[in-house]
Every structure is written in structure tokens, then in C-alpha cells.
Amino acid sequence: MKTLTNHTLLYDEDCPMCNLYTAGFIKANMLDQNGRKAFVTLTDKEQTYIDIDKAKNEIALVDTTNNTVFYGIDSLLQIIGTSFPWIQRVGNWKPINFCLKKLYKFISYNRKVIAPSKKNGSNKLECTPDFNISYRILYIVLATLFTAIILFQYAKLVPFIPYAHFGKELALALGQIGFQYLFIRKINKQDQLHYIGNLITVSIMGSLLLLPILILNQFVVFHEYIALGWFAITVNLMILEHYRRINLLQLPKHLTLTWILYRLIILGLILFL
Structure with a gap:
């Protein structure tokens, strides 16, 4: 070089x-x-x-x-x-x-x-980018679509999940944002979009963890329990990452509990309805 x-x-x-x-x-x-x-x-x-x-x-x-x-x-x-x-x-x-x-x-x-960082409480010169609502919303939209596409493809590997289709996965991804909004609606709009941006980044990270299985499945057929087990591991890693980000953003820790609650509600609906 x-x-x-x-x-x-x-x-x-x-x-x-x-x-x-x-x-x-x-x-x-x-x-x-x-x-x-x-x-x-x-x-x-x-x-x-x-x-x-x-x-x-x-x-x-x-x-x-x-x-x-x-x-x-x-x-x-x-x-x-x-x-x-x-x-x-x-x-x-x-x-x-x-x-x-x-x-x-x-x-x-x-x-x-x-890639969030801890809030800076000092008076030192900061290199924090301006808040641009257009780019933030575009990020949330594109990230949500990407997540829905990956989950739609992955759902095909898990026969326990009936009626896998893209519309349902997109609705679930959007539902997560709407559900979490119920618990952040009292904070200012900029912080709301900042949290939602972090929330959807966690979803992207989970989707990226599922992607290798989707790629390998084109060459090797995985047993359904392997696909299900990897999905469970991915969800647990996402929980840890969500909790880490909540701490960095200095937001209420119950947001991780509501994040888990939403997924439990959806799992119950999928399995019993």
C-alpha cells in the first residue's frame, strides 16, 4: 500500500x-x-x-x-x-x-x-452527527424490509411455524416497533426515533446471524431442530444486545422486558391460533 x-x-x-x-x-x-x-x-x-x-x-x-x-x-x-x-x-x-x-x-x-456509544455527560467537544429525520426514517424502513425478508425465508426452514409469508413477517416487524412505541411515547420525538433506530439495528443483527444458515441450506439440508435451535440462540443474543443498548442510551430497562413480552405474545398467537 x-x-x-x-x-x-x-x-x-x-x-x-x-x-x-x-x-x-x-x-x-x-x-x-x-x-x-x-x-x-x-x-x-x-x-x-x-x-x-x-x-x-x-x-x-x-x-x-x-x-x-x-x-x-x-x-x-x-x-x-x-x-x-x-x-x-x-x-x-x-x-x-x-x-x-x-x-x-x-x-x-x-x-x-x-454502533451506539455511551452518552457523554461532559462538556468536551463532541463528534455527534446532526439528527436527520429523513435518513433516520429511511434507515428504519429499509432495515425493517430486510428483516422481514430474512425472517420470511427462515420461517420456511421451521415447519412449526405455519403459513409463512412475507406480509406476515413484515407485519410482525412493524408490530414490534408499534408495541415498543407504547412504552416510549412520553419521551421526545428525536429520542423515540433514536431508540427505534437501535431497536431495528438489533433486528438486523439477528437477521445477519440467520443468514449463514439460509446460505448453507442451499447446499446442505439442515434438520428442522437445528434451524430452530439456531433461531433460539439468535433470539437470546438479540436480547443481550438490546439490553446493552438500553444501558448505553440510559433508557428504562423495562424496555427489554417489553421487547421479550412482544415476542412471547406473537409466539403464542402463532402456535395456538
């Missing part, structure tokens, strides 16, 4: 996802050992030429030789393009660049529900 020198990438140290990929750039020698800097450690002088508000939403790459700053997808293309110039050329083609910027914003505005 060719190393991009004299450049510093600003990252959100409270974001697990940001920590992972910026450290990856350094490990891959795409940036030198001093090639990243925590956003919270910015000096007053650096804040005079870095657009702080923009850098919270789009990761900033600073050329330390002349204090030129790139943001968002342009930052990533600058880094990756040093090692793979063809990627930068393709990425800068207007139609591709437009799509990449939209994708980047989709991930960036939702990164706190994809």
Missing part, C-alpha cells in the same frame, strides 16, 4: 465503527502512524480552518502542509486513491460520486444507531 503522508484524519473516538476503519487505514499503511486524530482533541487553532459542524457529519481529512480540508466521501477517496488511483477516478465520476455521497450520509447520520 502507498501511504498518504502529511494528512490527518479526524475521527469520533466514541464511535466503534469510526475507531475500527480509521485504525484499519493505519494498519494497512494507507495512513502513517500519526494519520488520525480524535475529534475531541482539536486545538483552538485547528478549529479556525476546520468546519466543525460539517466535520461532525462528514469525517474530515486535513492536509497538514497547507491546512486544506476534505470532508466525507472526498476524504475517503483521497486516502484510498493514494493506493488505488483507479478507485479515486471512478469515485469522482459525477454519477458515482453523487451515489457515494448519498450512501455516506445515510451511514453517517445513522452511525449512532448502527
Whole structure:
């Protein structure tokens, strides 16, 4: 890999996802050992030429030789393009660049529900993205559809679940959101959507855990009890992840109990109706 020198990438140290990929750039020698800097450690002088508000939403790459700053997808293309110039050329083609910027914003505005961090109670400089209701709702809609598709396919492997069809799985996924809303309706709208975003991320994680079984089932026929057992393990892991996120968000712990209650109600309806 060719190393991009004299450049510093600003990252959100409270974001697990940001920590992972910026450290990856350094490990891959795409940036030198001093090639990243925590956003919270910015000096007053650096804040005079870095657009702080923009850098919270789009990761900033600073050329330390002349204090030129790139943001968002342009930052990533600058880094990756040093090692793979063809990627930068393709990425800068207007139609591709437009799509990449939209994708980047989709991930960036939702990164706190994809990989949440503990609430910061200090007065230090924070790298929290703005709340964008359009991207949040789009994330919830797409994630719900993805979850419904995976559950619909997986239900076919478990004969104990009668009448598997996509509409039912979509209704169950939407029902979970509606059921949990009953217990968060008194908090402000932004926090409601923040919780629902985390809620649906847990569902995505569960769907991703089921995906390997769906793929392997195309080559090896699994016994129904194996599929059922893996589903049970997945649900338990989802419960733990939901509880972990509730603690990070400092929300009432009974939300995990209501999350479980909904699933028990649905299981009873499926088995006995």
C-alpha cells in the first residue's frame, strides 16, 4: 500500500465503527502512524480552518502542509486513491460520486444507531452527527424490509411455524416497533426515533446471524431442530444486545422486558391460533 503522508484524519473516538476503519487505514499503511486524530482533541487553532459542524457529519481529512480540508466521501477517496488511483477516478465520476455521497450520509447520520456509544455527560467537544429525520426514517424502513425478508425465508426452514409469508413477517416487524412505541411515547420525538433506530439495528443483527444458515441450506439440508435451535440462540443474543443498548442510551430497562413480552405474545398467537 502507498501511504498518504502529511494528512490527518479526524475521527469520533466514541464511535466503534469510526475507531475500527480509521485504525484499519493505519494498519494497512494507507495512513502513517500519526494519520488520525480524535475529534475531541482539536486545538483552538485547528478549529479556525476546520468546519466543525460539517466535520461532525462528514469525517474530515486535513492536509497538514497547507491546512486544506476534505470532508466525507472526498476524504475517503483521497486516502484510498493514494493506493488505488483507479478507485479515486471512478469515485469522482459525477454519477458515482453523487451515489457515494448519498450512501455516506445515510451511514453517517445513522452511525449512532448502527454502533451506539455511551452518552457523554461532559462538556468536551463532541463528534455527534446532526439528527436527520429523513435518513433516520429511511434507515428504519429499509432495515425493517430486510428483516422481514430474512425472517420470511427462515420461517420456511421451521415447519412449526405455519403459513409463512412475507406480509406476515413484515407485519410482525412493524408490530414490534408499534408495541415498543407504547412504552416510549412520553419521551421526545428525536429520542423515540433514536431508540427505534437501535431497536431495528438489533433486528438486523439477528437477521445477519440467520443468514449463514439460509446460505448453507442451499447446499446442505439442515434438520428442522437445528434451524430452530439456531433461531433460539439468535433470539437470546438479540436480547443481550438490546439490553446493552438500553444501558448505553440510559433508557428504562423495562424496555427489554417489553421487547421479550412482544415476542412471547406473537409466539403464542402463532402456535395456538
